[in-house]
Amino acid sequence: MALSYSSPTALQPPPYREAESAILSSAIKHVPVHGFTQQALNLGAKDVGYLDISTNLFPRGAYDLVLYHLVTQRLALKHRIQFPEGQSIGVGRKVKSLILERLRANIDTGVLPRYQEALGLMSLAENIPSSLRELGLLSDEIWYLAGDTSVDSSWYTKRASLSGVYAATEVFQTTVDQSSDLKDTEEFLDRRLEEVRVVGSAVGGFGQWVGFQAGAFVNLARSKGVRI
Amino acid sequence: MSAAVPRAAKRLRLAPSRSWVCSECRRSFASSVRQRQQQPGQEDKTTHFGFETISESMKASKVAGVFSSVASNYDAMNDFMSLGIHRLWKDHFVRSLNPGVQYASVHDQQEGQRILDIAGGSGDIAIRMLDHATNINKDNKTHVTVSDINPDMLAEGRKRLSATSYQADGRVDYLEANAEDLSAVQSGSIDLYTVAFGIRNFTHKDKALREAFRVLKPGGVFACLEFAPQLSNPLFNAVYKRWSFSAIPLIGQIVAADRDSYQYLVESIERFPSQPEFAQMIKEAGFLIPGQKPDGTSIEGGWEDLSMGIAAIHKGVKPL
Ligand SMILES: C[S@@+](CC[C@H](N)C(=O)[O-])C[C@H]1O[C@@H](n2cnc3c(N)ncnc32)[C@H](O)[C@@H]1O
Numbered sequence: 001m002a003l004s005y006s007s008p009t010a011l012q013p014p015p016y017r018e019a020e021s022a023i024l025s026s027a028i029k030h031v032p033v034h035g036f037t038q039q040a041l042n043l044g045a046k047d048v049g050y051l052d053i054s055t056n057l058f059p060r061g062a063y064d065l066v067l068y069h070l071v072t073q074r075l076a077l078k079h080r081i082q083f084p085e086g087q088s089i090g091v092g093r094k095v096k097s098l099i100l101e102r103l104r105a106n107i108d109t110g111v112l113p114r115y116q117e118a119l120g121l122m123s124l125a126e127n128i129p130s131s132l133r134e135l136g137l138l139s140d141e142i143w144y145l146a147g148d149t150s151v152d153s154s155w156y157t158k159r160a161s162l163s164g165v166y167a168a169t170e171v172f173q174t175t176v177d178q179s180s181d182l183k184d185t186e187e188f189l190d191r192r193l194e195e196v197r198v199v200g201s202a203v204g205g206f207g208q209w210v211g212f213q214a215g216a217f218v219n220l221a222r223s224k225g226v227r228i
Numbered sequence: 229m230s231a232a233v234p235r236a237a238k239r240l241r242l243a244p245s246r247s248w249v250c251s252e253c254r255r256s257f258a259s260s261v262r263q264r265q266q267q268p269g270q271e272d273k274t275t276h277f278g279f280e281t282i283s284e285s286m287k288a289s290k291v292a293g294v295f296s297s298v299a300s301n302y303d304a305m306n307d308f309m310s311l312g313i314h315r316l317w318k319d320h321f322v323r324s325l326n327p328g329v330q331y332a333s334v335h336d337q338q339e340g341q342r343i344l345d346i347a348g349g350s351g352d353i354a355i356r357m358l359d360h361a362t363n364i365n366k367d368n369k370t371h372v373t374v375s376d377i378n379p380d381m382l383a384e385g386r387k388r389l390s391a392t393s394y395q396a397d398g399r400v401d402y403l404e405a406n407a408e409d410l411s412a413v414q415s416g417s418i419d420l421y422t423v424a425f426g427i428r429n430f431t432h433k434d435k436a437l438r439e440a441f442r443v444l445k446p447g448g449v450f451a452c453l454e455f456a457p458q459l460s461n462p463l464f465n466a467v468y469k470r471w472s473f474s475a476i477p478l479i480g481q482i483v484a485a486d487r488d489s490y491q492y493l494v495e496s497i498e499r500f501p502s503q504p505e506f507a508q509m510i511k512e513a514g515f516l517i518p519g520q521k522p523d524g525t526s527i528e529g530g531w532e533d534l535s536m537g538i539a540a541i542h543k544g545v546k547p548l
Contacts, residue, residue: 014522015521015522016522017516017520017522019516019545019547019548038326038330039330042330045447049446049447049548050446050447050548051341051419051445051447051448052329052330052341053325053326053327053341053419053420053447053448053449054447054448054449054545055326056324056325056326056449056451056518056543056545057516057518057545058518059518059519059532
């Protein structure tokens with residue numbers, strides 16, 4: 001694997017085919033009312049002239065709708081925030097702003113009230129690998145946009161710790177803080193970033209991070225009635 | 229044990245069956261269908277019948293012979309080939325397709341779906357489709373046309389479906405047709421085309437795929453459940469191949485006194501294209517393959533392997 005923070009999105013072809021984009025972008029508009037569900041997918045398909053049965057285009061059903069939100073909002077992040085040229089803002093502060101901006105996208109798209117369903121779907125065994133992969137790509141994107149393009153032995157640590165901080169903060173946003181100004185979430189995020197700074201690699205260690213997240217996800221999923 | 233005993237048993241089983249037709253009549257039926265479709269100049273083309281190479285004109289009638297001879301115990305045959313799990317595969321196949329219009333009242337489509345089950349002689353898939361639409365999606369409108377080239381198989385399906393309420397509700401009808409020529413079905417009229425354990429018997433699979441594309445509505449779905457020629461794991465593959473090539477024809481001989489038909493079934497699976505090849509054929513017929521990337525190269529995930537790849541589900545969506 002290449003150790004680099006180059007924006008993984010820069011050179012890639014569009015992630016969805018025309019028919020998929022059309023259906024998924026309409027379906028996501030039904031999430032505030034119908035949740036991350038097969039029904040939202042069906043309604044999205046019908047909006048653009050497809051049939052209920054056409055949703056067989058999405059092998060993972062409602063989870064493909066979740067993934068669409070994750071991918072499109074990762075790609076949109078670079079357009080949501082511009083750091084002023086010339087002024088020196090520290091990488092740490094940029095990282096924090098980028099995380100908050102990404103979380104704000106959950107509010108702006110109207111999906112936050114249904115985001116527990118998304119987390120539940122992400123935590124299902126068959127979806128965990130692609131959820132983690134998407135989380136890793138988001139971390140890469142955030143480090144890249146924050147201007148940290150160094151390639152050194154701390155790459156895995158940085159990627160893992162940012163992934164951990166982001167995932168924990170998003171769970172907090174979803175389950176505790178549903179306010180639109182994200183005040184509590186911001187405080188929660190400050191504490192997580194401070195932990196990473198102080199404890200450093202101990203928290204950032206990949207193994208520990210995976211263990212910690214798996215535990216958090218399982219607990220969350222159980223609390224939502226998913227039998228694991 | 230001598231072969232005479234099972235042979236007698238077979239006769240006993242077949243004799244009282246309403247659907248029994250003398251095998252000569254069946255063969256001449258199949259060849260008359262074949263003759264109507266044959267283009268001039270194609271007389272001498274050859275094709276595969278299992279591992280035998282025969283003239284194309286003979287394949288349809290040979291296949292008809294196989295299914296006429298196994299019509300009454302095709303279930304047993306499927307059990308041997310799938311190690312007894314074809315019923316679970318069929319359940320999964322239907323569940324994953326999710327037929328029926330969910331929450332029909334939410335949007336204006338009150339019609340239900342039109343499903344065409346090709347090579348559906350046994351009625352197995354049709355019953356599951358209607359059960360799913362009715363019980364899961366609360367859809368009492370969705371309709372299935374069961375189609376098969378073989379009148380004996382079709383009669384078998386009719387018998388089973390007439391034991392359900394779907395027959396009385398007018399939610400099922402029957403069509404005797406070759407999947408390579410569905411001229412009785414209007415273009416753009418079908419929501420879902422299914423074919424389970426049938427397509428490997430077709431002489432021209434590409435023709436059948438083009439017909440599927442034609443009869444489907446834009447947005448309609450092609451779905452196929454079929455045995456695959458290779459298991460994903462080479463070790464299991466070796467074991468399974470040994471089982472299917474040596475044991476199944478033998479069992480066929482013992483339970484049905486019909487080694488040749490079962491031999492054909494095993495060999496027709498071996499001849500069937502691999503999953504990537506078949507996905508490519510579906511794509512070439514014009515379908516969108518689920519899970520494919522926009523650059524079109526990777527077709528990983530364009531199908532679903534069942535039970536380590538003994539069988540696979542392929543799908544394609546007809547674009548608008
Ligand atoms: C193994 S049976 C499968 C029956 C059923 N779909 C199931 O899964 O239980 C294969 C069927 O394919 C039919 N068949 C063979 N060639 C055909 C063709 N060219 N067109 C239509 N049906 C065909 C046979 O008559 C037979 O009923």
